[in-house]
Amino acid sequence: xxxxxxxxxxxxxxxxxxxxxxxxxAAYAEREPVPHRSPLPRVAAxxxxxxxxxxxxxxxxxxxVLDGIREVVGVERAQTALFSLPAPGSLxxxxxxxxxxxxxxxxxxxxxxxxxxxxxxxxxxxxAVRANELAALEPDGKVRWTLARPGARSPAxxxxxxxxxxxxxxxTGIRVVAGDGTNDRLLVPGGRGPxxxxxxxxFVLAYAARGRVRVVDAETGExxxxxxxxxxxxxxxxxxxxxxxxxxxxxxxxxxxDAAGNVVEQEDPSEGWPDVAAxxxxxxxxxxxxxxxxxxxTAYVLGGRTLFNGTGAFGDLAWSPDGRWLLVTWTTAxxxxxxxxxxxxxxxxxxxxxxxxxxxxxxxEGWCCAR
Amino acid sequence: xxxxxxxRARVRGAQRGSASDLEALFRMHWPRAxxxxxxxxxxxxxxxxxxxEAFLAAxxxxxRFDRRRPFGPWLHRIAVNRAIDWARARRLRSEVELAESxxxxxAVGAPGDDVLAALARLSPEQRAVxxxxxxxxxxxxxxxxxLDLPRGTVNSRLRRGLDALGEEL
Numbered sequence: 239x240x241x242x243x244x245x246x247x248x249x250x251x252x253x254x255x256x257x258x259x260x261x262x263x264a265a266y267a268e269r270e271p272v273p274h275r276s277p278l279p280r281v282a283a284x285x286x287x288x289x290x291x292x293x294x295x296x297x298x299x300x301x302x303v304l305d306g307i308r309e310v311v312g313v314e315r316a317q318t319a320l321f322s323l324p325a326p327g328s329l330x331x332x333x334x335x336x337x338x339x340x341x342x343x344x345x346x347x348x349x350x351x352x353x354x355x356x357x358x359x360x361x362x363x364x365x366a367v368r369a370n371e372l373a374a375l376e377p378d379g380k381v382r383w384t385l386a387r388p389g390a391r392s393p394a395x396x397x398x399x400x401x402x403x404x405x406x407x408x409x410t411g412i413r414v415v416a417g418d419g420t421n422d423r424l425l426v427p428g429g430r431g432p433x434x435x436x437x438x439x440x441f442v443l444a445y446a447a448r449g450r451v452r453v454v455d456a457e458t459g460e461x462x463x464x465x466x467x468x469x470x471x472x473x474x475x476x477x478x479x480x481x482x483x484x485x486x487x488x489x490x491x492x493x494x495x496d497a498a499g500n501v502v503e504q505e506d507p508s509e510g511w512p513d514v515a516a517x518x519x520x521x522x523x524x525x526x527x528x529x530x531x532x533x534x535x536t537a538y539v540l541g542g543r544t545l546f547n548g549t550g551a552f553g554d555l556a557w558s559p560d561g562r563w564l565l566v567t568w569t570t571a572x573x574x575x576x577x578x579x580x581x582x583x584x585x586x587x588x589x590x591x592x593x594x595x596x597x598x599x600x601x602x603e604g605w606c607c608a609r
Numbered sequence: 610x611x612x613x614x615x616x617r618a619r620v621r622g623a624q625r626g627s628a629s630d631l632e633a634l635f636r637m638h639w640p641r642a643x644x645x646x647x648x649x650x651x652x653x654x655x656x657x658x659x660x661x662e663a664f665l666a667a668x669x670x671x672x673r674f675d676r677r678r679p680f681g682p683w684l685h686r687i688a689v690n691r692a693i694d695w696a697r698a699r700r701l702r703s704e705v706e707l708a709e710s711x712x713x714x715x716a717v718g719a720p721g722d723d724v725l726a727a728l729a730r731l732s733p734e735q736r737a738v739x740x741x742x743x744x745x746x747x748x749x750x751x752x753x754x755x756l757d758l759p760r761g762t763v764n765s766r767l768r769r770g771l772d773a774l775g776e777e778l
Contacts, residue, residue: 239739239743239771239774240743240744240746242724243644243648243724243739243740243743243744244644244744245724246644246647246648246722246724246725247722248643248644248647248653248656249653250653250657251640251643251653254643254653254656254657254660255639255640255643257657257661258635258639258643258657258660258661258664259632259635259639261661261665262631262635262661262664262665262668263628263631263632265665265668266623266628266631266668267628334666334687334690335690335691335694336691336694348694348697350694350695351655351658351659351662351691351694351695353662368658368662369658369661369662369665370657370658370661371658595690595694595757597670598670
């Protein structure tokens with residue numbers, strides 16, 4: 239049987255190998271290796287931790303400490319499966335298995351082996367990318383169209399019921415294509431993003447450029463405004479739902495710009511803790527931010543109240559379309575925590591990675607519109 | 610299954626930034642990842658995407674990879690799981706059934722076409738266990754762990770798959 243399986247002739251195998259090697263090589267060249275640590279301190283740290291845990295476990299106060307540890311790393315009374323979402327709309331989730339759509343009743347569908355995705359403006363379609371392809375899909379997985387685009391990433395869809403555009407990044411730069419897959423063109427040669435469409439009329443795109451954030455009319459190429467962006471690589475851009483505020487996130491800085499490019503809100507934590515996610519609450523200019531500080535993480539309203547604290551690292555944030563619930567992905571606990579906007583109620587779901595057939599923590603790509 | 614010394618050294622080298630070690634790992638493991646994905650999906654384009662994605666996932670996880678574990682089976686597991694998902698999604702999209710899209714047995718001529726046609730009559734899940742057992746040479750226990758299935762299910766899928774292949778071949 240082995241010999242027979244090895245004898246199956248696969249068309250284009252050699253070419254496929256060389257194409258893949260070129261992509262893998264490029265991805266490897268972009269990677270920044272993590273400085274290697276000697277295993278000795280890690281072993282010592284584990285030994286110390288085990289000794290400490292052993293000591294506390296011997297006494298009844300120690301038992302209380304252990305119970306406390308169990309409580310803080312994850313919400314204890316979390317549901318074991320995602321039975322439903324607390325608000326109308328559907329989630330788009332990226333896991334090692336691909337892109338999933340989660341409906342409000344908790345039912346999930348794997349759309350395919352894509353790695354990033356975004357909702358269309360009305361939530362009727364999904365644009366998704368994999369290594370060599372940009373694809374428009376229906377939420378049930380039907381493929382509407384595909385474009386072969388090596389290195390495609392960061393897809394974003396905007397527009398109205400009658401006319402839409404998709405922006406994405408590939409090896410040539412930032413490109414724009416009509417929602418039906420036609421008229422694909424290069425908008426920003428060499429542009430790498432991140433990028434975000436301004437909601438509302440027209441096709442206005444914001445993107446991070448070298449040292450600046452630029453806002454352009456994607457139809458004419460006209461520069462609407464540009465401003466200095468915070469230091470460090472921008473990790474996310476997002477417009478408020480009225481298109482009057484633009485949020486730019488980099489690992490240690492949050493900036494909010496008004497419609498003319500003036501900074502109206504900013505936060506640069508002096509302790510140097512990273513902000514890992516930030517997102518506007520729908521129909522408001524209030525932004526939620528997730529910050530990891532030491533062994534703790536906090537989700538808070540920019541310039542305001544704390545929404546949720548936990549031990550370990552948070553990952554993504556996503557507001558429900560009605561703005562009443564904030565989803566916080568708690569990667570260390572492998573939980574999703576839905577926090578009500580007033581912070582007075584939470585719902586948690588555990589075993590998230592397993593539910594999405596993933597080794598790593600699934601990413602929330604969007605929570606879209608109730609249809 | 611412990612990782613071979615050469616493979617461990619290559620993984621360590623790649624973690625430290627050696628492109629030649631990465632290339633050695635690629636040349637060593639891509640062919641099987643691609644072949645496994647193709648035998649499950651029967652689509653060369655999808656298999657290319659899947660094997661490529663598996664390698665890109667490996668690069669993303671390289672710094673966290675435990676060198677004591679074998680690299681190849683880990684990579685192949687990603688590829689096969691993605692291939693199953695792809696084949697399932699294709700089935701859900703009500704595209705032409707795989708069996709119908711393959712050339713008829715009397716029209717085929719390329720080496721291995723009869724095996725391919727026989728495999729096409731199995732479900733993606735059955736194809737996956739056959740490929741993992743006989744191409745990737747994993748034990749039923751390893752397949753069960755990789756696919757998150759009870760070992761008995763793996764054994765029954767193997768048995769049914771082999772019976773069906775035996776009839777076709």
